[in-house]
Structure formats: C-alpha cells, structure tokens
Amino acid sequence: MTVHTFQQTPRQTRRTARVTQTAAAALLAVVASASPLFAQAPAKTYAIENARIVTLAGAPIENGTLVIVDGKIAAVGAGVAVPAGAERIDGKGLQIYPGFFDAATQLGLTEVGAVRATVDTNELGDYNPQLVAAMAVHPASDHIPVARANGITHAMTVPGTSGVIAGQASVIALNGWTVEEMLIAPSAGMIVNWPQLATSTFDFTTFSQRSRPFTEVKAEYDKKIADLTEWIARARRYQQAVDTAAATTPRDLKLEAMLPVIKGERPLIISANRERAIRDALKFCEEQKLRVVIYGGDEARKVKDLLAKQKVPVILGPTLTMPSDDDEPYDSPFTLPSDLHKAGIKVALATFNSADSRTLPYETGNAVAYGLPHEEGLKAISLYPAQIFGLDKQLGTIETGKIANVIVTSGDPLELTTEVKYLFIKGQLTSLDNKHQRSYETWRSRPRPTGTTRTTASK
Numbered sequence: 001m002t003v004h005t006f007q008q009t010p011r012q013t014r015r016t017a018r019v020t021q022t023a024a025a026a027l028l029a030v031v032a033s034a035s036p037l038f039a040q041a042p043a044k045t046y047a048i049e050n051a052r053i054v055t056l057a058g059a060p061i062e063n064g065t066l067v068i069v070d071g072k073i074a075a076v077g078a079g080v081a082v083p084a085g086a087e088r089i090d091g092k093g094l095q096i097y098p099g100f101f102d103a104a105t106q107l108g109l110t111e112v113g114a115v116r117a118t119v120d121t122n123e124l125g126d127y128n129p130q131l132v133a134a135m136a137v138h139p140a141s142d143h144i145p146v147a148r149a150n151g152i153t154h155a156m157t158v159p160g161t162s163g164v165i166a167g168q169a170s171v172i173a174l175n176g177w178t179v180e181e182m183l184i185a186p187s188a189g190m191i192v193n194w195p196q197l198a199t200s201t202f203d204f205t206t207f208s209q210r211s212r213p214f215t216e217v218k219a220e221y222d223k224k225i226a227d228l229t230e231w232i233a234r235a236r237r238y239q240q241a242v243d244t245a246a247a248t249t250p251r252d253l254k255l256e257a258m259l260p261v262i263k264g265e266r267p268l269i270i271s272a273n274r275e276r277a278i279r280d281a282l283k284f285c286e287e288q289k290l291r292v293v294i295y296g297g298d299e300a301r302k303v304k305d306l307l308a309k310q311k312v313p314v315i316l317g318p319t320l321t322m323p324s325d326d327d328e329p330y331d332s333p334f335t336l337p338s339d340l341h342k343a344g345i346k347v348a349l350a351t352f353n354s355a356d357s358r359t360l361p362y363e364t365g366n367a368v369a370y371g372l373p374h375e376e377g378l379k380a381i382s383l384y385p386a387q388i389f390g391l392d393k394q395l396g397t398i399e400t401g402k403i404a405n406v407i408v409t410s411g412d413p414l415e416l417t418t419e420v421k422y423l424f425i426k427g428q429l430t431s432l433d434n435k436h437q438r439s440y441e442t443w444r445s446r447p448r449p450t451g452t453t454r455t456t457a458s459k
Helices: 021-034 143-148 214-245 253-262 275-288 300-309 332-342 357-369 374-380 383-388 435-444
Strands: 045-053 061-069 072-077 087-090 095-098 100-105 152-157 165-173 183-193 200-203 208-211 268-272 292-296 314-316 347-349 406-409 420-425
Touching: 100 347, 100 357, 100 383, 143 152, 143 357, 143 435, 152 357, 152 420, 183 253, 214 253, 214 275, 268 275, 275 292, 275 300, 300 314, 300 332, 314 332, 332 347, 332 357, 332 374, 347 357, 347 374, 347 383, 357 374, 374 383
Parallel strands: 045 087, 045 095, 100 152, 183 268, 268 292, 292 314, 314 347
Antiparallel strands: 045 061, 061 072, 095 406, 152 165, 165 183, 200 208, 406 420
C-alpha cells in the first residue's frame, strides 16, 4: 500500500494509511503468540438453560433453553431437551439476545489513527472497485476483543472515504486467527463516496479555511458524476462481452468487481450526508437501475418521504454526536432514527469507527430514549443490517439453523449497567477478556502508600 491522504465524513477523523504485508504479518505473529483472545476452539455443544430469550423473531421466551451444536442454533424454546454431553450453562436471571451487528466500521483496518503504519483503509486512485476490505483486516487488532466484550459479534468493515469508488465492504465475525476464519461475507456491497459540492474546505497544511469558486467546484462535481456513470456503462459493456465471447474477452478485475452491482446482486453503499447529495444519489441509482443503501444520512430526515417511497434503507452513524449544522436542534442526532422509523424507512445503526465500535449498544440506547421503539432499536443492530445485506437467513435473530452468534447478558444490553456474561461467535464460547479489562485490573490492584485506604469499585 502507499501513503495517501483522504477526507472523512463529518463524524470521522482524518487519517492517512500505509501498511505493508510484511509488517502486518509480523505484528499478527507477535500478538498471536502472546494472546489467546482471538483463538477459535473446536466446535462444541452448549445448552443455556432457564434464561429469558429475546429471539427478535417473535415474543420473548421465558425460562427457555438455547441449544448450540456445531456452530449453529439447534433448538430454542421452553422445555427443549438438552443433548447428551452438552456443556450446560445456567442462565437463571440472565437474558439471551442475537449478537450485535455493527453495520459500518473500520474494525481490523485501523488500530491507532495517528500512526500511519497501523491504518489500512484506503488506496490511491478514485476508482478501486476490485479492493476487498477483508483482505486488509488485521485479526489481532485490540479493538476487536474490546468491541465483542460489549456484545458486538460481527461487523461490516468498510474501506475509507478516499476516492469515489472506495472498494467492497466485508462482513466479518469478531473471532478468528485468520481473515478466512472470520469471514461471513467477503463482499456485502460497493462503497461509493458521493461527490460533495463544498466551496469551503479546511486546509490542514495551513490550518485555515480555503474557499473555491462555485463554478470550479461544480465542474469538478459534474466530472466525477460523469466518470461514475461511465464506469457503470463500461461494466455493462464488459458483461455483454463476457456473455458473448468469454474465451476471448481480456479479463478486467475492476470491471469484473462491478458486475454484482449492475446485476442487482449487491448494493451501492453510498456515503452521503447532505440533503442534496442524498437526492442526487437516489436519482442516479434510479436512472441506472441499481440497488442503493445510504450510508451516513445526517440530513436523511429532509428526504424521508423519498427514501420511504423508494424503499431505500439507511445506515446511520453515532447518535452521541453534535448536530451537523449550528441551527439544528441539539437533539437532532438523537431523534433521527425515530423519525426515519416513523416514516417507514429501514434503519441500521453503526459507529463508522474502530475504537468506538464498543459503544454501539449505548448509541442505540440513546435513540431508544428519544423515541425509537425498544425492539426496533435491537433490530437496528441485529436483524436489519442482516436484511440489508442479504444475510438474514444466517444472522439477526435466534432461530433454528442460524449461525450461533449470541450474547448472554445480566439485563437490557442497551443499558450502561448491563454486563455481557457469555458471548458465542459461530457457536464458540468466546473470551470476554480485552485490553480495557486488563488495564482496569492492573490499575485497580496497584500498590498503595502505607496508611491509605483503597476504595473498592464493583466491576
């Protein structure tokens, strides 16, 4: 990879990226040898008994039993028989939920934002449809065990916001020695950063605002839209050539990567925040007959009727943030999920981050506190992202035959005081240990000067 600079969305920081395969492999070897946190154990049979099971596929089951066999949910319900030899877990007083799905993150791609050698989110050039995010994922990232300790069992990791076509987003499970072990869907959709019409930008070289004439900005915008249109047209011509003369058609990996998009098999996941950008993106995809998911959507409230009419889902970012404009109400980010839900729009919530993926339940809890129904909040970080990316037959609810990505908690997982007691990823009981917990234990047990009294804090 090469060094390059890119501009993130308003809710993201600006980072640069440079990672070599040799350095990544060396770092993985060092961490893997020192920590079992991401190891995968052989598949076993588990039975969690006497728990309240929130399946999100029907009414909650009181005093239910969940049976996990070979990584899948084998049985769920009240009075379910426990297979011989199963490892039993007493769930009395506990609750079971589907594992959480962070629908847009940089997990595995970013470790320390200010250190270039630990960031691998972008590539040079404006059009890189052939790039797959999973191929740059670092399984030993410290952010992964921190996220899963809060109930995040799988996530969609996305290329950064550099260029127009940034590459393909990947869905990964948050456990595994290798990327191959982690993969759920290598390509869930194509990330497109919709061009912006911004006449004023911040110049980090001079630390000042830089203004440009609108005519110059508009010409640049039109050029990018024309280029994007040409990429779609070229992909269609390439498809025709392959269909008619596959043996003699020179292979083009970039155009080949576009084929699932033009066939409607995968969506364009368009990063757009402003009202005008969202409208333009929807119009473009309607004209090109492409599936679309809006990613960002700060001003989606202003186009909610159009989004609902076209049945376009929206992936919203953190609620715990400032309004995008000075004249917006202070609670605008808090109420946005509820407003879109009331309009009939399918909403998924995400963190758009790596270090903050752990806060996903609390971002959702904030949306619930400001009007989003509680069950809708849970579905926004489990079932709905699975549906948006065509993975709902495998994930999103607790039903027989689905991948056993589940969490066992002490209470409502959207509450700050709730603890995740057990976590299963692909049916494997997974460690909840993480860097934050180890740091807490280290400093909590530090020696005290003679004569002082230690204040005991509960975990």
